[in-house]
Amino acid sequence: xxxxxxxxxxxxxxxxxxxxxxxxxxxxxxxxxxxxxxxxxxxxxxxxxxxxxxxxxxxxxxxxxxxxxxxxxxxxxxxxxxxxxxxxxxxxxxxxxxxxxxxxxxxxxxxxxxxxxxxxxxxxxxxxxxxxxxxxxxxxxxxxxxxxxxxxxxxxxxxxxxxxxxxxxxxxxxxxxxxxxxxxxxxxxxxxxxxxxxxxxxxxxxxxxxxxxxxxxxxxxxxxxxxxxxxxxxxxxxxxxxxxxxxxxxxxxxxxxxxxxxxxxxxxxxxxxxxxxxxxxxxxxxxxxxxxxxxxxxxxxxxxxxxxxxxxxxxxxxxxxxxxxxxxxxxxxxxxxxxxxxxxxxxxxxxxxxxxxxxxxxxxxxxxxxxxxxxxxxxxxxxxxxxxxxxxxxxxxxxxxx
Amino acid sequence: xxxxxxxxxxxxxxxxxxxxxxxxxxxxxxxxxxxxxxxxxxxxxxxxxxxxxxxxxxxxxxxxxxxxxxxxxxxxx
Numbered sequence: 001x002x003x004x005x006x007x008x009x010x011x012x013x014x015x016x017x018x019x020x021x022x023x024x025x026x027x028x029x030x031x032x033x034x035x036x037x038x039x040x041x042x043x044x045x046x047x048x049x050x051x052x053x054x055x056x057x058x059x060x061x062x063x064x065x066x067x068x069x070x071x072x073x074x075x076x077x078x079x080x081x082x083x084x085x086x087x088x089x090x091x092x093x094x095x096x097x098x099x100x101x102x103x104x105x106x107x108x109x110x111x112x113x114x115x116x117x118x119x120x121x122x123x124x125x126x127x128x129x130x131x132x133x134x135x136x137x138x139x140x141x142x143x144x145x146x147x148x149x150x151x152x153x154x155x156x157x158x159x160x161x162x163x164x165x166x167x168x169x170x171x172x173x174x175x176x177x178x179x180x181x182x183x184x185x186x187x188x189x190x191x192x193x194x195x196x197x198x199x200x201x202x203x204x205x206x207x208x209x210x211x212x213x214x215x216x217x218x219x220x221x222x223x224x225x226x227x228x229x230x231x232x233x234x235x236x237x238x239x240x241x242x243x244x245x246x247x248x249x250x251x252x253x254x255x256x257x258x259x260x261x262x263x264x265x266x267x268x269x270x271x272x273x274x275x276x277x278x279x280x281x282x283x284x285x286x287x288x289x290x291x292x293x294x295x296x297x298x299x300x301x302x303x304x305x306x307x308x309x310x311x312x313x314x315x316x317x318x319x320x321x322x323x324x325x326x327x328x329x330x331x332x333x334x335x336x337x338x339x340x341x342x343x344x345x346x347x348x349x350x351x352x353x354x355x356x357x358x359x360x361x362x363x364x365x366x367x368x369x370x371x372x373x374x375x376x377x378x379x380x381x382x383x384x385x386x387x388x389x390x391x392x393x394x395x396x397x398x399x400x401x402x
Numbered sequence: 403x404x405x406x407x408x409x410x411x412x413x414x415x416x417x418x419x420x421x422x423x424x425x426x427x428x429x430x431x432x433x434x435x436x437x438x439x440x441x442x443x444x445x446x447x448x449x450x451x452x453x454x455x456x457x458x459x460x461x462x463x464x465x466x467x468x469x470x471x472x473x474x475x476x477x478x479x
Binding site: 135136137139147156164165166167168169170171172187190191265268269272275276278279282283286287290 | 410411412418421422425426430432435436439442443446449450453454455456457458460461462463467469472
């Protein structure tokens, strides 16, 4: 199997690439003791940082010196050097390209911030229970930041866009350097005494040294003791300072702080309109449904009302009447016909017709018809009816008619 | 932020929300819904009055604690 063989420079180049991509090495602070310190005529500084088991070479280019080294450096100093680790391809060794050297111990800024943070945390200054709510509809917003620069500009632009009717009050503040902490404390106190709805404190991005004032105990106390709710917006999204922890609300950036403190007027108006139409919709719906209900009841009511019942009855009555009269008529005519028939038959049977032929209709005293002589005895009284008139008779003699 | 009713805009709005959800209950009598409707409209009127619509200038505190206009031009924005 054929092996890949590389040249030294290919290997060093490759390793250099790896180091260059490493996130940590890209921006790192290294602490150690200075040795082999050489202040080169070119103005560049060469040194070695070592601890008791290892050493690394470092170089500070002339251009970084003014800001990067502010005290006389000598071998044996314990320092914190921040910069970037890259491979020095010529010798294949990792080297620290330094842009800032500080004395370690009191100089090590991160350690001091961490220590203070722990201390304040233990004192409970970060506890949620002390956090005051940020008012949703602030009318007066205080701003403690530099009068020049991006932070105040962003805050003003965003709050104007969201709500031109909110009063912004800026307290020009030094946010960097020695007097920054005092200036911030002063601004917080002045703004706090004005009875504002909320105060934004903060600044734009910067190095840990630039933001240092917001990591001091003085500022932390001022924020904690303020009556007015405070929103802390220091540096970039990724920077978190002690004032962020103590404040009532941390905003990632000054612009975000403006959005959190200044309500959107137009959105509020839309919201009010929505609720107004919701209210009228609901009341109309209710009225309409009640009216329908009323109509329904009315219908039902009128359905059963005496008036209509009377009408119904009258109607019924009329109908009955008609049917009765009809039936009556029918019955009458039927009866009349029957009568006619019967009377004809009667006529046929009627003794009167016989009487008219000289016959008589004989009945006893009690009115019973006598049809046979055997029914009688001598002395019985009879009534005999002729077509015209009738007589009373007594039996004298009975002849055997059988 | 207080006004006649002493209520803040938040309180007005929270109550408004309650009024609306109460009206959405279907077992609310007609009189009840009229009463709620009236209250709702009153709350709307008051929230509107409360919303300040006077355009504001940005002010800056000066050394001796009074306020002056914080000009845009001065700071180039």
